[in-house]
Amino acid sequence: MSQVLELREKRAKAWGAAKAFLDTKRTDKGFVSAEDAATYEKMENDVMNLGKEIDRLERQAVIDAELAKATSIPITNKPNGSVDGETKQGRASDAYKRAFWDSMRKKNFYDVQNALTIGTDSEGGYLVPDEYEKKLMEALEDEVFFRNLATVIHTSGGDRKIPIVTSKGSAQWIDENGQFPDSDDAFGQTSIGAYKLATMIKVSDELLNDSVFNVETYISKEFGRRIGTKEEEAFFVGDGTGKPTGLFHETNGADTGVTAATTAITFDDVMDLYYSLRVPYRNKASWLLNDSTVKAIRKLKDGNGNYIWQPSVREGEPDRILNRPYRTSIFVPEIAAGNRVMAFGDYSYYWIADRQGRSFKRLNELFATTGQVGFLASERVDGKLILSEAIKTLDIKGTKTGA
Incomplete structure (x- = not known):
């Protein structure tokens, strides 16, 4: 065992x-x-x-x-050829990857211009190689678990219009030879764009020149940590101004499922939130809450005297509340008057739009006096709940402190 x-x-x-x-x-x-x-x-x-x-x-x-x-695989194909006989092109090519990291390590590296022309963007930086962009996404997903629950799409530029059914037609009973009823679906649309999220990383000259130091791994993990933290905060409580709209935000966020009268959450409040979500969404639903809220819920019992929080006894399975899995985040509001403290729903209806092309830009002179080189790292991303009824929240009655 x-x-x-x-x-x-x-x-x-x-x-x-x-x-x-x-x-x-x-x-x-x-x-x-x-x-x-x-x-x-x-x-x-x-x-x-x-x-x-x-x-x-x-x-x-x-x-x-x-x-x-394994650190290597046997060579079974011809030299300079891929396994399927096709050569990788563009930012996925080995030449571009080597050129990209040589330009990151060395101040004056002019032999890479032909290769890096493929990845030059309008801001003077270089687009991250395709393989490395996947590494960055892995780092982000490790930091931001919500990406694994939401729907992630990729956009090439501009706003993306998403059609939404706002109301559905219905059937009616009619007499023999009666007129068929005219009942059309009504459609609306929402748009999802891209907000810029950026950070600057400084690395000493000694580390860059040290062949033992893996600059690729360092930048990947540091970029993932910084960007991931800000992403998670925005996906949960962002106000939509210069950043994504969070699912806990009062406007354009999830629908209110239950409003608790006091800050002492009861079993009835949790049960009412559970059943406020329609069955089609409930089948794939899970809970989102703060650790402090989990601690309060641990003491609640159902009508038969059973605790509604149950620990997982199987590897790979999360703990559960009312037999549904839950995830916690420090960015979910804590229990307090006026806060939305708990969500239950199918988070695949929250869409995250990645504007493909994360970019790095090397700053050679700005930190030269301190023996460091700066790297600007940025991405463009947006997030929005496409169907508000797919997620319900538990709100605490009252006014927020300082509001």
């Missing part, structure tokens, strides 16, 4: 013991003493720490599997 599976079973037993302890220590009025509450908090923290250790071991397993891959 793997260590991860053992920890999952240990966590499930610890959670069961914590629930049983809380049940036995409640008074007739439903309260627990301060001493018992402290003991329960410690038991609950042990469950959470086990969950974090499981996450760490799963990440280690992914890294071990990656490092265990």
Whole structure:
């Protein structure tokens, strides 16, 4: 039995013991003493720490599997030819990849102009090679789990118009030889564009000239970390001004499914949110919430006295609320008056538009006095919920602090 599976079973037993302890220590009025509450908090923290250790071991397993891959493959094709006999063209070619990274490493590298002409953009930078762009996307997806839930499309330029059915026609009962009813679908449209997200990375001359230092890996991971964090924030709470519109935003975000009367979320609130979503969306739905909200929900029970939060005991499966998986993010608002604190729905109806062509630009002189070289990295992306009824939120009644 793997260590991860053992920890999952240990966590499930610890959670069961914590629930049983809380049940036995409640008074007739439903309260627990301060001493018992402290003991329960410690038991609950042990469950959470086990969950974090499981996450760490799963990440280690992914890294071990990656490092265990073969570093080379046998040559079975003719020299200078691909496996299928076709030569890669444009930004996917080996020549362009070599030229791109030579230009990133060296200040005056003039032998690459012919190759890099393919990737020159209007801002004077060079478009990232195709293979490396996939590496960047992998880094972004690792930082931003929401990309794996949403629908990602690629645009070549300008706004993209998306047709939407705003209302559907219906059938009617008619008499023999009666007139067929005229009932057409109504269509609308929304547009999705591209906002620019940028960052600057500085690398010392020594590292660039050090053949041991893998500048490609460093820039990939650092770009993914910085861009990924800002993407996730915008996809959740962005206001649509100079950035994508987040699904938790009051305008053009998800529909309100339930409004809680107080900041103490109840089982009924969670159940009402669950059933506020129509069945076709509910079949693929999952929860989105903050860690602090998960902690509050851990103590809720259904009508049969069963806790609605259930730990996963199988590898690769997330923990669940009302038997549906959930994901957490620090950018989902915490429980407070006026906040939208929880979402439930099918997030494939949130579309992320990548304007293909992430670009790097090397700055040779700006940081020369400090022995560093700057790299400008940018992408153009937009995000928008295409069908608001596909996701419902739990809102807390009241006015936001400072609003």
